[in-house]
Amino acid sequence: QEISLQYSYEELSAATKNWHNSERLGSGSYGSVFKGELEDGSEVAIKAIDLKALGAESSGFEEEVQMLSKFRHPNLVTLLGWAKHDLNRYLVYELLSGGDCFQRLQKSKKPSAGCPFHWFERLSVCLDAAAGLSHMHNSKPKAFHRDIKSANILLDRHGTAKMADFGLSCAAGKLDSLHVTVRTISGTPGYACPIYSRTGRVTEGGEVYSFGMVMFELLTGLAPATADASRKGGIAYQVAEAVEQDSPGALERCMTHLDCHAGWPTQLAREMAEMALRAVQPNDEERPRFVELVKALRKHNERFPKPSQRLDDVIMSVPVSIQPAQQPAANEQHTPQAHPAKKVVQPEDLNGRPPQVKVPSPMLLPPANSALATFGLEYVSASGTEPDGIPQGFHCVYLKPSPDSQCSSDMSTFAIGRSHQQKAFEVWVPDTALQCCISRTAFEILCGAKGENAFLTVRGQGTISVDGKVAPREIAVPLQVRSEITFSHAAEGTIILRLRYLPASEFTPKVEGPTSPPPRRTVRRADEIASDSDVRSVSARPRTAWVLACVHVEGLTPGQIAELRSAVRDIQAEWTL
Numbered sequence: 001q002e003i004s005l006q007y008s009y010e011e012l013s014a015a016t017k018n019w020h021n022s023e024r025l026g027s028g029s030y031g032s033v034f035k036g037e038l039e040d041g042s043e044v045a046i047k048a049i050d051l052k053a054l055g056a057e058s059s060g061f062e063e064e065v066q067m068l069s070k071f072r073h074p075n076l077v078t079l080l081g082w083a084k085h086d087l088n089r090y091l092v093y094e095l096l097s098g099g100d101c102f103q104r105l106q107k108s109k110k111p112s113a114g115c116p117f118h119w120f121e122r123l124s125v126c127l128d129a130a131a132g133l134s135h136m137h138n139s140k141p142k143a144f145h146r147d148i149k150s151a152n153i154l155l156d157r158h159g160t161a162k163m164a165d166f167g168l169s170c171a172a173g174k175l176d177s178l179h180v181t182v183r184t185i186s187g188t189p190g191y192a193c194p195i196y197s198r199t200g201r202v203t204e205g206g207e208v209y210s211f212g213m214v215m216f217e218l219l220t221g222l223a224p225a226t227a228d229a230s231r232k233g234g235i236a237y238q239v240a241e242a243v244e245q246d247s248p249g250a251l252e253r254c255m256t257h258l259d260c261h262a263g264w265p266t267q268l269a270r271e272m273a274e275m276a277l278r279a280v281q282p283n284d285e286e287r288p289r290f291v292e293l294v295k296a297l298r299k300h301n302e303r304f305p306k307p308s309q310r311l312d313d314v315i316m317s318v319p320v321s322i323q324p325a326q327q328p329a330a331n332e333q334h335t336p337q338a339h340p341a342k343k344v345v346q347p348e349d350l351n352g353r354p355p356q357v358k359v360p361s362p363m364l365l366p367p368a369n370s371a372l373a374t375f376g377l378e379y380v381s382a383s384g385t386e387p388d389g390i391p392q393g394f395h396c397v398y399l400k401p402s403p404d405s406q407c408s409s410d411m412s413t414f415a416i417g418r419s420h421q422q423k424a425f426e427v428w429v430p431d432t433a434l435q436c437c438i439s440r441t442a443f444e445i446l447c448g449a450k451g452e453n454a455f456l457t458v459r460g461q462g463t464i465s466v467d468g469k470v471a472p473r474e475i476a477v478p479l480q481v482r483s484e485i486t487f488s489h490a491a492e493g494t495i496i497l498r499l500r501y502l503p504a505s506e507f508t509p510k511v512e513g514p515t516s517p518p519p520r521r522t523v524r525r526a527d528e529i530a531s532d533s534d535v536r537s538v539s540a541r542p543r544t545a546w547v548l549a550c551v552h553v554e555g556l557t558p559g560q561i562a563e564l565r566s567a568v569r570d571i572q573a574e575w576t577l
């Protein structure tokens with residue numbers, strides 16, 4: 001109690017408008033937590049504990065004050081002070097206004113709440129919580145939290161996570177003791193280590209087990225324990241039922257249950273799931289220690305930075321027409337002369353990548369159904385292919401979850417590539433040599449039901465650019481409305497195919513039949529060009545002259561095309577009308 005301040009009851013009453021219900025943040029087993037504003041204006045969370053109702057021994061007040069007073073760590077909630085009033089006790093904490101991790105997971109399942117919980121935020125929460133716990137476990141004497149669960153991981157307004165609720169915490173009796181045995185076995189079902197529940201022996205391995213269950217929760221969005229709607233008073237152990245962590249095949253089961261609202265990059269999710277499985281293995285001794293988890297999670301955090309950072313720092317800006325692109329894997333190399341019949345690239349799963357799971361294939365809807373989709377990809381152009389010659393039905397991919405998708409109303413992931421839109425890629429890129437540059441699963445798009453919060457993650461070996469910047473593999477990059485996605489030739493870097501991310505309402509109507517006008521004229525009257533704001537130097541031409549106006553150059557932006565002198569940009573026709 002040396003570091004924490006003692007507050008007066010009157011001060012805390014004033015801070016909470018006399019413990020007004022509107023200031024109540026929530027209630028736990030030891031009392032209610034109120035939001036308060038102290039005299040100096042600082043905002044705090046005040047936990048009120050009624051010892052009379054709970055019995056002095058079970059309140060955890062003394063333990064929590066002693067334990068928290070010792071710790072000052074960015075990932076452990078800071079105890080600012082305490083107060084006493086009759087048989088009531090009060091703990092004053094820094095206010096963490098971002099809610100708890102359990103609530104965040106629940107909210108992220110309802111897109112209408114507008115509170116997504118992306119994979120990179122979950123990874124960061126995991127790292128923060130592990131760092132806080134590692135600090136406790138490496139202090140002398142070793143300290144145990146004893147109630148590690150997502151509801152006890154609080155977030156501040158910047159998204160930093162801190163371990164909270166030390167009501168059950170305890171310290172090892174001796175400086176070098178590695179465990180402590182408690183009389184009252186507590187903790188939360190679904191999270192508590194079975195060995196601890198059986199024996200009352202608290203160890204770091206037992207705490208790591210609980211943390212492993214939190215990792216599964218973040219990966220899958222499933223609760224380790226929740227009320228079972230089918231049985232009154234029953235508990236459903238969603239994680240254990242879905243993952244069956246002690247049986248063979250647990251890793252694949254976890255991967256098939258990944259939370260589709262998080263947009264996990266497959267490789268990261270797999271490595272995190274492996275780590276979680278090690279954390280919950282039956283033998284306490286074989287579980288990793290917190291310090292090891294922190295190091296591994298920090299590496300993941302560096303390898304998989306959050307998309308906005310990656311856009312600024314990592315994406316290379318390349319003129320795709322001249323930049324040598326990344327070489328395809330040896331088994332994706334194409335030798336057209338030798339074996340024309342074997343021109344198909346190796347599937348990703350033979351390249352050591354897992355088969356994609358739970359990714360609803362976007363539907364190439366017939367036009368009659370297209371109104372059902374709000375967003376999609378429009379095929380814009382392909383090298384050597386005349387868009388007007390493409391049959392109806394192959395001009396767009398409508399991003400609409402398949403009817404059996406579990407996420408039809410939420411965030412959905414769509415796989416794009418030759419395995420998924422085979423016919424469309426064949427008609428746009430008939431040259432089989434070029435088709436080799438389009439992977440079977442080239443990329444995935446994660447987006448909300450209305451195309452919002454969209455991210456693209458490259459999954460295949462081929463070179464994909466988003467708005468002119470090469471997108472690295474396995475890292476989600478944000479997609480904007482009208483973002484251009486291009487497939488480039490593996491060796492030459494030239495653009496093979498161009499797609500655009502658009503609201504379905506903006507797709508260019510494709511009308512067939514002899515009377516229909518061509519969708520885009522490339523021959524334009526000179527006076528039409530003269531009226532374009534981005535075209536210069538045409539006024540000298542005879543008003544009746546026609547030119548072939550250059551509307552697209554590989555590797556140049558429309559602005560750069562506009563900068564070109566008309567004499568080099570447009571082909572002046574010799575005839576007059």
Ligand SMILES: Nc1ncnc2c1ncn2[C@@H]1O[C@H](COP(=O)(O)OP(=O)(O)OP(=O)(O)O)[C@@H](O)[C@H]1O
Pocket residue numbers: 025026027028029030031032033045047077093094095096097099100147151152154164165167
């Ligand atoms: N420092 C804080 N800042 C903001 N909210 C907090 C803070 N501490 C606790 N809360 C919120 O107050 C509520 C009650 O917290 P409390 O720790 O008493 O119980 P709990 O962890 O939900 O349950 P239990 O103690 O039974 O495990 C929770 O919703 C928690 O998110």
